Amino acid sequence: MPFIVKHDNTVLYGVLDAVSGRGEGEWMADTPACQQHAQSVPETVAGAGRDSTVQGHTAPALTARAFVRDYMAFLLPRELNVLWTIGAMLVAVLVLMLLSGLTLALTYTPDATLAFSSVEALDRRVPFGWLLRSLHMMGATFFMAALYLHVFRGLCYGSYRAPRQGLWSVGTVLLILVMVTAFAGYVLPWGQMSYWGADVAGKAVGAIPLVGNLLERVFLGGDAPGTATLHRMFVLHFTLAFTIVGMVMLHVAVLHARGSTSPSGAAGHERARMLPFHPYFTVKDGLGVVVLAILFTLVMCFWPGLVTEAANYRPANPLHTPADIEPEWYFLPFYGMLQAVPSKFFGLLVSGGAVAVLLFVPWLDRGTPATFAAGRWGGLKWLPRLALAGLVGAFVVAGLAGRHHVQGGWLLAGRVATLVYYLYFLGFLPFYSRFARKEVRS
Numbered sequence: 001m002p003f004i005v006k007h008d009n010t011v012l013y014g015v016l017d018a019v020s021g022r023g024e025g026e027w028m029a030d031t032p033a034c035q036q037h038a039q040s041v042p043e044t045v046a047g048a049g050r051d052s053t054v055q056g057h058t059a060p061a062l063t064a065r066a067f068v069r070d071y072m073a074f075l076l077p078r079e080l081n082v083l084w085t086i087g088a089m090l091v092a093v094l095v096l097m098l099l100s101g102l103t104l105a106l107t108y109t110p111d112a113t114l115a116f117s118s119v120e121a122l123d124r125r126v127p128f129g130w131l132l133r134s135l136h137m138m139g140a141t142f143f144m145a146a147l148y149l150h151v152f153r154g155l156c157y158g159s160y161r162a163p164r165q166g167l168w169s170v171g172t173v174l175l176i177l178v179m180v181t182a183f184a185g186y187v188l189p190w191g192q193m194s195y196w197g198a199d200v201a202g203k204a205v206g207a208i209p210l211v212g213n214l215l216e217r218v219f220l221g222g223d224a225p226g227t228a229t230l231h232r233m234f235v236l237h238f239t240l241a242f243t244i245v246g247m248v249m250l251h252v253a254v255l256h257a258r259g260s261t262s263p264s265g266a267a268g269h270e271r272a273r274m275l276p277f278h279p280y281f282t283v284k285d286g287l288g289v290v291v292l293a294i295l296f297t298l299v300m301c302f303w304p305g306l307v308t309e310a311a312n313y314r315p316a317n318p319l320h321t322p323a324d325i326e327p328e329w330y331f332l333p334f335y336g337m338l339q340a341v342p343s344k345f346f347g348l349l350v351s352g353g354a355v356a357v358l359l360f361v362p363w364l365d366r367g368t369p370a371t372f373a374a375g376r377w378g379g380l381k382w383l384p385r386l387a388l389a390g391l392v393g394a395f396v397v398a399g400l401a402g403r404h405h406v407q408g409g410w411l412l413a414g415r416v417a418t419l420v421y422y423l424y425f426l427g428f429l430p431f432y433s434r435f436a437r438k439e440v441r442s
Protein backbone atom coordinates (compact mmCIF):
# COMPACT_ATOMS: atom_id res chain seq x y z
CA MET A 1 0.00 0.00 0.00
CA PRO A 2 2.64 2.48 -0.89
CA PHE A 3 0.14 5.20 -1.71
CA ILE A 4 -0.44 5.77 1.96
CA VAL A 5 3.06 4.97 3.10
CA LYS A 6 4.40 8.46 3.62
CA HIS A 7 6.50 9.84 6.45
CA ASP A 8 3.81 12.31 7.40
CA ASN A 9 0.83 9.95 7.20
CA THR A 10 0.88 9.31 10.91
CA VAL A 11 -2.90 9.46 11.40
CA LEU A 12 -3.56 6.90 8.71
CA TYR A 13 -0.70 4.78 10.06
CA GLY A 14 -2.36 4.87 13.47
CA VAL A 15 -5.74 3.83 12.06
CA LEU A 16 -4.19 0.97 10.12
CA ASP A 17 -2.21 -0.14 13.15
CA ALA A 18 -5.40 -0.11 15.22
CA VAL A 19 -7.68 -1.93 12.76
CA SER A 20 -5.08 -4.51 11.89
CA GLY A 21 -4.54 -5.18 15.59
CA ARG A 22 -0.76 -5.30 15.22
CA GLY A 23 2.20 -3.26 16.31
CA GLU A 24 3.29 0.01 14.83
CA GLY A 25 3.83 -0.33 11.09
CA GLU A 26 3.58 -4.11 11.22
CA TRP A 27 0.37 -4.18 9.23
CA MET A 28 2.26 -3.82 6.02
CA ALA A 29 5.34 -5.85 6.81
CA ASP A 30 4.13 -9.14 5.38
CA THR A 31 1.58 -7.95 2.87
CA PRO A 32 1.72 -9.76 -0.43
CA ALA A 33 1.92 -6.43 -2.21
CA CYS A 34 4.78 -5.24 -0.05
CA GLN A 35 6.72 -8.46 -0.47
CA GLN A 36 6.14 -8.43 -4.15
CA HIS A 37 7.37 -4.87 -4.38
CA ALA A 38 10.42 -5.71 -2.41
CA GLN A 39 11.25 -8.32 -5.05
CA SER A 40 9.95 -6.92 -8.26
CA VAL A 41 9.76 -3.14 -8.36
CA PRO A 42 12.84 -1.77 -10.04
CA GLU A 43 14.82 0.89 -8.26
CA THR A 44 13.90 3.41 -10.90
CA VAL A 45 10.10 3.44 -10.99
CA ALA A 46 9.37 6.50 -13.06
CA GLY A 47 8.48 9.43 -10.86
CA ALA A 48 8.57 7.36 -7.71
CA GLY A 49 11.09 8.05 -5.05
CA ARG A 50 11.81 5.38 -2.46
CA ASP A 51 11.88 5.39 1.24
CA SER A 52 12.64 2.59 3.64
CA THR A 53 10.91 3.63 6.79
CA VAL A 54 8.79 0.61 7.65
CA GLN A 55 10.55 -2.50 8.89
CA GLY A 56 13.22 -2.20 6.28
CA HIS A 57 10.74 -2.59 3.44
CA THR A 58 11.11 -0.27 0.55
CA ALA A 59 8.07 1.53 -0.74
CA PRO A 60 7.57 3.95 -3.59
CA ALA A 61 6.45 7.43 -2.68
CA LEU A 62 3.05 8.86 -3.39
CA THR A 63 2.41 8.88 -7.11
CA ALA A 64 -0.63 7.88 -9.09
CA ARG A 65 1.53 5.53 -11.07
CA ALA A 66 2.90 3.74 -8.05
CA PHE A 67 -0.62 3.48 -6.67
CA VAL A 68 -2.04 1.91 -9.83
CA ARG A 69 0.99 -0.33 -10.18
CA ASP A 70 0.71 -1.60 -6.63
CA TYR A 71 -2.99 -2.36 -6.86
CA MET A 72 -2.76 -3.92 -10.31
CA ALA A 73 0.11 -6.16 -9.28
CA PHE A 74 -1.54 -7.15 -6.02
CA LEU A 75 -1.43 -10.92 -5.56
CA LEU A 76 -4.63 -12.86 -4.86
CA PRO A 77 -5.30 -16.58 -4.33
CA ARG A 78 -5.99 -18.02 -7.76
CA GLU A 79 -9.00 -20.05 -6.57
CA LEU A 80 -11.16 -17.04 -5.63
CA ASN A 81 -14.69 -17.85 -6.79
CA VAL A 82 -17.59 -15.75 -8.06
CA LEU A 83 -18.48 -14.55 -4.56
CA TRP A 84 -15.24 -12.56 -4.59
CA THR A 85 -16.57 -10.39 -7.41
CA ILE A 86 -19.27 -8.94 -5.18
CA GLY A 87 -16.84 -6.43 -3.65
CA ALA A 88 -16.25 -4.97 -7.12
CA MET A 89 -20.01 -4.90 -7.72
CA LEU A 90 -20.45 -3.00 -4.45
CA VAL A 91 -17.85 -0.45 -5.51
CA ALA A 92 -19.55 -0.05 -8.92
CA VAL A 93 -23.00 0.46 -7.37
CA LEU A 94 -21.52 2.88 -4.82
CA VAL A 95 -20.14 5.04 -7.63
CA LEU A 96 -23.53 4.91 -9.35
CA MET A 97 -25.27 5.94 -6.12
CA LEU A 98 -22.93 8.88 -5.62
CA LEU A 99 -23.27 10.17 -9.17
CA SER A 100 -27.05 9.75 -9.36
CA GLY A 101 -27.50 11.05 -5.79
CA LEU A 102 -25.49 14.21 -6.41
CA THR A 103 -27.56 14.94 -9.52
CA LEU A 104 -30.84 14.26 -7.72
CA ALA A 105 -29.80 16.62 -4.91
CA LEU A 106 -29.71 19.49 -7.41
CA THR A 107 -33.49 19.53 -7.70
CA TYR A 108 -34.62 18.07 -4.37
CA THR A 109 -36.19 20.37 -1.74
CA PRO A 110 -36.05 19.15 1.88
CA ASP A 111 -39.29 20.79 2.98
CA ALA A 112 -42.40 18.92 4.10
CA THR A 113 -44.64 20.98 1.81
CA LEU A 114 -42.36 20.76 -1.24
CA ALA A 115 -40.38 17.50 -1.00
CA PHE A 116 -42.96 15.23 -2.66
CA SER A 117 -43.66 17.66 -5.50
CA SER A 118 -39.94 18.30 -6.06
CA VAL A 119 -39.47 14.56 -6.56
CA GLU A 120 -42.55 14.40 -8.83
CA ALA A 121 -41.17 17.28 -10.87
CA LEU A 122 -37.87 15.47 -11.15
CA ASP A 123 -39.65 12.34 -12.35
CA ARG A 124 -41.82 14.13 -14.89
CA ARG A 125 -40.17 17.38 -15.97
CA VAL A 126 -36.40 17.21 -15.51
CA PRO A 127 -34.78 15.66 -18.61
CA PHE A 128 -33.91 12.05 -17.75
CA GLY A 129 -34.88 12.76 -14.14
CA TRP A 130 -36.97 9.56 -14.10
CA LEU A 131 -33.87 7.62 -15.12
CA LEU A 132 -31.68 9.18 -12.45
CA ARG A 133 -34.27 8.48 -9.78
CA SER A 134 -34.82 4.91 -10.96
CA LEU A 135 -31.07 4.29 -10.96
CA HIS A 136 -30.78 5.63 -7.43
CA MET A 137 -33.77 3.67 -6.09
CA MET A 138 -32.76 0.46 -7.83
CA GLY A 139 -29.17 1.06 -6.75
CA ALA A 140 -30.22 1.01 -3.08
CA THR A 141 -31.86 -2.39 -3.51
CA PHE A 142 -28.94 -3.89 -5.42
CA PHE A 143 -26.45 -2.39 -2.99
CA MET A 144 -28.17 -3.96 0.01
CA ALA A 145 -28.61 -7.31 -1.76
CA ALA A 146 -24.92 -7.34 -2.71
CA LEU A 147 -23.98 -6.30 0.81
CA TYR A 148 -25.91 -9.19 2.37
CA LEU A 149 -24.25 -11.61 -0.08
CA HIS A 150 -20.85 -10.10 0.74
CA VAL A 151 -21.43 -10.65 4.46
CA PHE A 152 -22.73 -14.17 3.76
CA ARG A 153 -19.54 -14.92 1.83
CA GLY A 154 -17.51 -13.73 4.82
CA LEU A 155 -19.47 -15.95 7.22
CA CYS A 156 -19.30 -18.86 4.81
CA TYR A 157 -15.54 -18.82 4.39
CA GLY A 158 -14.59 -17.46 7.79
CA SER A 159 -13.04 -14.34 6.21
CA TYR A 160 -13.38 -12.56 9.55
CA ARG A 161 -10.79 -14.77 11.26
CA ALA A 162 -7.27 -13.60 12.07
CA PRO A 163 -5.65 -11.66 10.56
CA ARG A 164 -8.77 -9.99 9.10
CA GLN A 165 -10.65 -9.04 12.27
CA GLY A 166 -10.04 -5.32 11.62
CA LEU A 167 -11.22 -5.70 8.03
CA TRP A 168 -14.41 -7.37 9.23
CA SER A 169 -14.99 -4.66 11.86
CA VAL A 170 -14.60 -1.90 9.26
CA GLY A 171 -17.05 -3.88 7.09
CA THR A 172 -19.63 -4.09 9.87
CA VAL A 173 -19.36 -0.35 10.52
CA LEU A 174 -19.91 0.11 6.77
CA LEU A 175 -23.01 -2.08 6.92
CA ILE A 176 -24.44 0.06 9.73
CA LEU A 177 -23.60 3.29 7.90
CA VAL A 178 -25.19 2.01 4.69
CA MET A 179 -28.35 0.99 6.57
CA VAL A 180 -28.67 4.40 8.24
CA THR A 181 -28.05 6.12 4.88
CA ALA A 182 -30.68 3.95 3.15
CA PHE A 183 -33.21 4.68 5.88
CA ALA A 184 -32.57 8.44 5.70
CA GLY A 185 -32.87 8.31 1.91
CA TYR A 186 -36.22 6.52 2.07
CA VAL A 187 -37.67 9.36 4.16
CA LEU A 188 -36.68 12.04 1.61
CA PRO A 189 -39.43 11.61 -1.07
CA TRP A 190 -41.99 12.28 1.70
CA GLY A 191 -44.47 9.67 0.49
CA GLN A 192 -46.79 7.82 2.87
CA MET A 193 -44.18 5.18 3.74
CA SER A 194 -41.48 7.83 4.17
CA TYR A 195 -43.60 9.69 6.70
CA TRP A 196 -44.88 6.69 8.61
CA GLY A 197 -41.50 4.99 8.49
CA ALA A 198 -39.98 8.03 10.17
CA ASP A 199 -42.84 7.97 12.67
CA VAL A 200 -42.28 4.30 13.56
CA ALA A 201 -38.50 4.85 13.85
CA GLY A 202 -39.05 7.90 16.05
CA LYS A 203 -41.35 5.93 18.36
CA ALA A 204 -38.89 3.05 18.52
CA VAL A 205 -36.12 5.46 19.58
CA GLY A 206 -38.56 7.05 22.04
CA ALA A 207 -38.94 3.69 23.79
CA ILE A 208 -35.37 3.86 25.14
CA PRO A 209 -35.59 4.39 28.91
CA LEU A 210 -34.61 7.80 30.34
CA VAL A 211 -33.21 9.41 27.18
CA GLY A 212 -35.82 8.09 24.72
CA ASN A 213 -38.01 11.22 24.61
CA LEU A 214 -35.02 13.47 24.13
CA LEU A 215 -33.58 11.27 21.37
CA GLU A 216 -36.95 11.09 19.63
CA ARG A 217 -37.20 14.88 19.58
CA VAL A 218 -33.63 15.21 18.35
CA PHE A 219 -34.36 12.65 15.63
CA LEU A 220 -37.66 14.17 14.50
CA GLY A 221 -36.84 17.80 15.28
CA GLY A 222 -40.25 18.12 16.94
CA ASP A 223 -43.19 16.05 18.13
CA ALA A 224 -43.94 14.52 14.75
CA PRO A 225 -42.13 14.06 11.42
CA GLY A 226 -41.96 17.33 9.46
CA THR A 227 -39.64 19.76 7.72
CA ALA A 228 -37.07 19.56 10.53
CA THR A 229 -36.99 15.76 10.13
CA LEU A 230 -36.46 16.12 6.39
CA HIS A 231 -33.55 18.51 6.93
CA ARG A 232 -31.95 16.07 9.36
CA MET A 233 -32.42 13.12 7.02
CA PHE A 234 -31.09 15.06 4.03
CA VAL A 235 -27.94 16.13 5.85
CA LEU A 236 -27.46 12.63 7.27
CA HIS A 237 -27.98 11.00 3.87
CA PHE A 238 -25.59 13.36 2.16
CA THR A 239 -22.78 13.32 4.72
CA LEU A 240 -22.93 9.58 5.40
CA ALA A 241 -22.61 8.89 1.67
CA PHE A 242 -19.17 10.49 1.71
CA THR A 243 -18.26 8.88 5.02
CA ILE A 244 -19.03 5.54 3.37
CA VAL A 245 -16.65 6.34 0.51
CA GLY A 246 -13.87 7.04 3.02
CA MET A 247 -14.65 3.84 4.93
CA VAL A 248 -14.64 1.79 1.72
CA MET A 249 -11.16 3.14 0.95
CA LEU A 250 -10.04 2.11 4.42
CA HIS A 251 -11.73 -1.30 3.95
CA VAL A 252 -9.88 -1.96 0.72
CA ALA A 253 -6.60 -0.61 2.15
CA VAL A 254 -6.85 -3.01 5.10
CA LEU A 255 -7.70 -5.84 2.71
CA HIS A 256 -4.50 -5.09 0.83
CA ALA A 257 -2.57 -5.19 4.07
CA ARG A 258 -4.02 -8.50 5.19
CA GLY A 259 -4.64 -10.30 1.87
CA SER A 260 -7.70 -12.24 0.72
CA THR A 261 -9.05 -15.44 2.24
CA SER A 262 -8.59 -18.51 0.13
CA PRO A 263 -11.92 -20.30 -0.49
CA SER A 264 -10.16 -23.66 -0.49
CA GLY A 265 -8.98 -23.06 3.06
CA ALA A 266 -5.33 -22.92 2.03
CA ALA A 267 -3.20 -20.99 4.47
CA GLY A 268 -0.49 -18.52 3.62
CA HIS A 269 0.13 -16.80 0.37
CA GLU A 270 2.65 -18.95 -1.49
CA ARG A 271 3.61 -17.38 -4.78
CA ALA A 272 2.59 -20.51 -6.75
CA ARG A 273 -1.00 -20.20 -5.52
CA MET A 274 -1.33 -16.51 -6.36
CA LEU A 275 -2.21 -14.47 -9.42
CA PRO A 276 -1.89 -10.71 -9.91
CA PHE A 277 -5.06 -8.63 -9.68
CA HIS A 278 -4.58 -7.43 -13.25
CA PRO A 279 -5.46 -8.92 -15.71
CA TYR A 280 -6.90 -11.99 -13.98
CA PHE A 281 -9.25 -10.44 -11.47
CA THR A 282 -9.92 -7.18 -13.31
CA VAL A 283 -11.43 -9.31 -16.10
CA LYS A 284 -13.38 -11.48 -13.66
CA ASP A 285 -14.63 -8.46 -11.66
CA GLY A 286 -15.43 -6.66 -14.91
CA LEU A 287 -17.55 -9.58 -16.06
CA GLY A 288 -19.33 -9.62 -12.69
CA VAL A 289 -20.10 -5.90 -12.96
CA VAL A 290 -21.44 -6.34 -16.54
CA VAL A 291 -23.73 -9.22 -15.46
CA LEU A 292 -24.94 -7.09 -12.55
CA ALA A 293 -25.57 -4.14 -14.90
CA ILE A 294 -27.70 -6.36 -17.18
CA LEU A 295 -29.72 -7.69 -14.24
CA PHE A 296 -30.03 -4.19 -12.85
CA THR A 297 -31.33 -2.82 -16.16
CA LEU A 298 -33.81 -5.69 -16.57
CA VAL A 299 -35.31 -5.21 -13.11
CA MET A 300 -35.35 -1.41 -13.47
CA CYS A 301 -37.07 -1.49 -16.86
CA PHE A 302 -39.39 -4.50 -16.59
CA TRP A 303 -40.06 -5.26 -12.93
CA PRO A 304 -39.63 -2.02 -10.95
CA GLY A 305 -42.59 -3.02 -8.81
CA LEU A 306 -40.43 -5.75 -7.27
CA VAL A 307 -38.45 -3.23 -5.29
CA THR A 308 -40.69 -0.17 -5.02
CA GLU A 309 -43.57 0.42 -2.65
CA ALA A 310 -46.77 1.72 -4.28
CA ALA A 311 -47.81 3.57 -1.11
CA ASN A 312 -44.76 5.77 -1.35
CA TYR A 313 -46.10 7.29 -4.56
CA ARG A 314 -48.83 8.91 -2.45
CA PRO A 315 -47.87 12.13 -0.65
CA ALA A 316 -47.31 11.93 3.11
CA ASN A 317 -50.55 12.35 5.03
CA PRO A 318 -50.17 12.69 8.81
CA LEU A 319 -53.93 12.19 9.20
CA HIS A 320 -54.10 8.85 7.44
CA THR A 321 -52.13 5.90 8.81
CA PRO A 322 -51.64 3.29 6.06
CA ALA A 323 -53.00 -0.17 6.85
CA ASP A 324 -49.60 -1.75 6.14
CA ILE A 325 -46.60 0.24 7.35
CA GLU A 326 -43.56 -1.68 6.32
CA PRO A 327 -39.98 -0.79 5.49
CA GLU A 328 -38.04 -1.65 2.34
CA TRP A 329 -37.45 -5.39 1.86
CA TYR A 330 -33.88 -5.22 3.15
CA PHE A 331 -35.01 -4.00 6.57
CA LEU A 332 -37.85 -6.53 6.89
CA PRO A 333 -35.84 -9.15 8.87
CA PHE A 334 -34.91 -6.53 11.46
CA TYR A 335 -38.45 -5.16 11.44
CA GLY A 336 -39.73 -8.68 12.04
CA MET A 337 -37.39 -9.08 15.02
CA LEU A 338 -38.46 -5.67 16.36
CA GLN A 339 -42.09 -6.75 16.30
CA ALA A 340 -41.52 -10.30 17.52
CA VAL A 341 -40.57 -9.00 20.96
CA PRO A 342 -43.51 -7.74 23.06
CA SER A 343 -41.61 -4.79 24.61
CA LYS A 344 -40.71 -1.92 22.29
CA PHE A 345 -37.40 -1.26 23.99
CA PHE A 346 -36.31 -4.89 24.00
CA GLY A 347 -37.53 -5.22 20.44
CA LEU A 348 -35.21 -2.36 19.52
CA LEU A 349 -32.34 -4.03 21.37
CA VAL A 350 -32.96 -7.39 19.69
CA SER A 351 -33.25 -5.92 16.21
CA GLY A 352 -30.26 -3.55 16.61
CA GLY A 353 -28.31 -6.36 18.26
CA ALA A 354 -28.89 -8.54 15.18
CA VAL A 355 -26.58 -6.21 13.25
CA ALA A 356 -24.25 -5.36 16.14
CA VAL A 357 -23.55 -9.05 16.82
CA LEU A 358 -21.62 -9.13 13.53
CA LEU A 359 -19.00 -6.91 15.14
CA PHE A 360 -18.13 -9.70 17.56
CA VAL A 361 -18.06 -12.58 15.07
CA PRO A 362 -14.24 -12.75 14.82
CA TRP A 363 -14.08 -13.28 18.56
CA LEU A 364 -17.14 -15.56 18.82
CA ASP A 365 -15.80 -18.03 16.28
CA ARG A 366 -12.87 -19.83 17.78
CA GLY A 367 -12.44 -22.27 14.93
CA THR A 368 -9.60 -22.88 12.54
CA PRO A 369 -8.87 -21.13 9.27
CA ALA A 370 -10.37 -24.12 7.46
CA THR A 371 -13.57 -23.31 5.67
CA PHE A 372 -17.16 -24.41 5.52
CA ALA A 373 -16.95 -24.77 1.79
CA ALA A 374 -14.05 -27.15 1.95
CA GLY A 375 -15.93 -29.04 4.65
CA ARG A 376 -12.89 -29.31 6.82
CA TRP A 377 -14.33 -28.57 10.18
CA GLY A 378 -13.45 -31.74 12.00
CA GLY A 379 -14.80 -33.72 9.07
CA LEU A 380 -18.35 -32.76 10.10
CA LYS A 381 -18.94 -30.63 7.07
CA TRP A 382 -22.70 -31.01 7.14
CA LEU A 383 -23.04 -29.42 10.59
CA PRO A 384 -21.57 -25.98 9.87
CA ARG A 385 -23.36 -25.97 6.55
CA LEU A 386 -26.64 -26.82 8.24
CA ALA A 387 -26.04 -24.10 10.82
CA LEU A 388 -25.35 -21.52 8.13
CA ALA A 389 -28.45 -22.64 6.21
CA GLY A 390 -30.37 -22.21 9.49
CA LEU A 391 -29.05 -18.67 9.81
CA VAL A 392 -30.06 -17.77 6.26
CA GLY A 393 -33.47 -19.44 6.78
CA ALA A 394 -33.97 -17.53 10.03
CA PHE A 395 -33.11 -14.25 8.29
CA VAL A 396 -35.65 -14.95 5.53
CA VAL A 397 -38.40 -16.11 7.92
CA ALA A 398 -37.87 -13.03 10.15
CA GLY A 399 -38.29 -10.92 7.00
CA LEU A 400 -41.49 -12.74 6.03
CA ALA A 401 -42.79 -12.34 9.58
CA GLY A 402 -42.05 -8.60 9.33
CA ARG A 403 -43.91 -8.50 6.01
CA HIS A 404 -46.94 -10.11 7.67
CA HIS A 405 -46.73 -7.77 10.67
CA VAL A 406 -45.88 -10.69 12.94
CA GLN A 407 -49.56 -11.59 13.23
CA GLY A 408 -51.13 -14.99 13.85
CA GLY A 409 -48.73 -17.83 13.05
CA TRP A 410 -46.09 -15.32 11.97
CA LEU A 411 -45.62 -14.25 15.58
CA LEU A 412 -44.35 -17.70 16.50
CA ALA A 413 -42.36 -17.94 13.26
CA GLY A 414 -40.79 -14.53 13.92
CA ARG A 415 -39.80 -15.50 17.44
CA VAL A 416 -38.32 -18.84 16.41
CA ALA A 417 -36.42 -17.13 13.58
CA THR A 418 -35.03 -14.52 15.98
CA LEU A 419 -33.94 -17.28 18.35
CA VAL A 420 -32.28 -19.31 15.60
CA TYR A 421 -30.52 -16.21 14.27
CA TYR A 422 -28.98 -15.44 17.67
CA LEU A 423 -28.28 -19.11 18.39
CA TYR A 424 -26.02 -19.24 15.35
CA PHE A 425 -23.81 -16.43 16.62
CA LEU A 426 -23.99 -16.92 20.37
CA GLY A 427 -24.42 -20.69 20.51
CA PHE A 428 -23.08 -22.42 17.45
CA LEU A 429 -20.05 -20.27 16.61
CA PRO A 430 -18.37 -20.15 20.02
CA PHE A 431 -19.10 -23.69 21.14
CA TYR A 432 -18.95 -25.78 18.02
CA SER A 433 -15.91 -24.00 16.63
CA ARG A 434 -13.91 -24.94 19.72
CA PHE A 435 -14.13 -28.56 18.69
CA ALA A 436 -13.29 -27.94 15.08
CA ARG A 437 -10.22 -29.82 14.01
CA LYS A 438 -7.45 -27.82 12.46
CA GLU A 439 -7.04 -29.25 9.02
CA VAL A 440 -5.46 -26.92 6.56
CA ARG A 441 -4.61 -27.74 3.02
CA SER A 442 -0.94 -27.21 2.54
Ligand code: HEM
Nearest residue numbers: 084085086087088090091154159171172174175248260261
Ligand atom coordinates in the same frame (compact mmCIF):
# COMPACT_ATOMS: atom_id res chain seq x y z
C1 HEM B 1 -19.99 -0.35 1.24
C2 HEM B 1 -19.83 -1.60 1.54
C3 HEM B 1 -18.66 -2.46 1.14
C4 HEM B 1 -17.84 -2.39 0.05
C5 HEM B 1 -17.89 -1.39 -1.10
C6 HEM B 1 -16.89 -3.47 0.17
C7 HEM B 1 -15.88 -3.73 -0.74
C8 HEM B 1 -15.03 -4.81 -0.68
C9 HEM B 1 -14.11 -5.20 -1.71
C10 HEM B 1 -13.90 -4.46 -3.04
C11 HEM B 1 -13.47 -6.31 -1.30
C12 HEM B 1 -12.46 -7.12 -2.10
C13 HEM B 1 -13.17 -8.03 -3.10
C14 HEM B 1 -14.00 -9.11 -2.43
O1 HEM B 1 -13.47 -9.82 -1.57
O2 HEM B 1 -15.20 -9.22 -2.76
C15 HEM B 1 -13.96 -6.62 0.02
C16 HEM B 1 -13.51 -7.66 0.81
C17 HEM B 1 -13.99 -7.95 2.09
N1 HEM B 1 -15.04 -7.37 2.72
FE1 HEM B 1 -16.09 -5.79 2.02
N2 HEM B 1 -17.14 -4.18 1.32
C18 HEM B 1 -18.23 -3.61 1.93
C19 HEM B 1 -18.85 -4.03 3.08
C20 HEM B 1 -18.43 -5.10 3.86
C21 HEM B 1 -19.13 -5.62 5.01
C22 HEM B 1 -20.46 -5.10 5.52
C23 HEM B 1 -18.38 -6.64 5.51
C24 HEM B 1 -18.62 -7.52 6.71
C25 HEM B 1 -19.29 -7.22 7.77
C26 HEM B 1 -17.22 -6.78 4.67
C27 HEM B 1 -16.22 -7.70 4.85
C28 HEM B 1 -15.23 -7.98 3.93
C29 HEM B 1 -14.22 -8.99 4.11
C30 HEM B 1 -14.03 -9.91 5.33
C31 HEM B 1 -13.44 -8.97 2.95
C32 HEM B 1 -12.22 -9.84 2.66
C33 HEM B 1 -12.62 -11.11 2.03
C34 HEM B 1 -11.42 -11.98 1.85
O3 HEM B 1 -10.85 -12.38 2.86
O4 HEM B 1 -11.06 -12.27 0.73
N3 HEM B 1 -17.29 -5.86 3.68
N4 HEM B 1 -14.91 -5.71 0.37
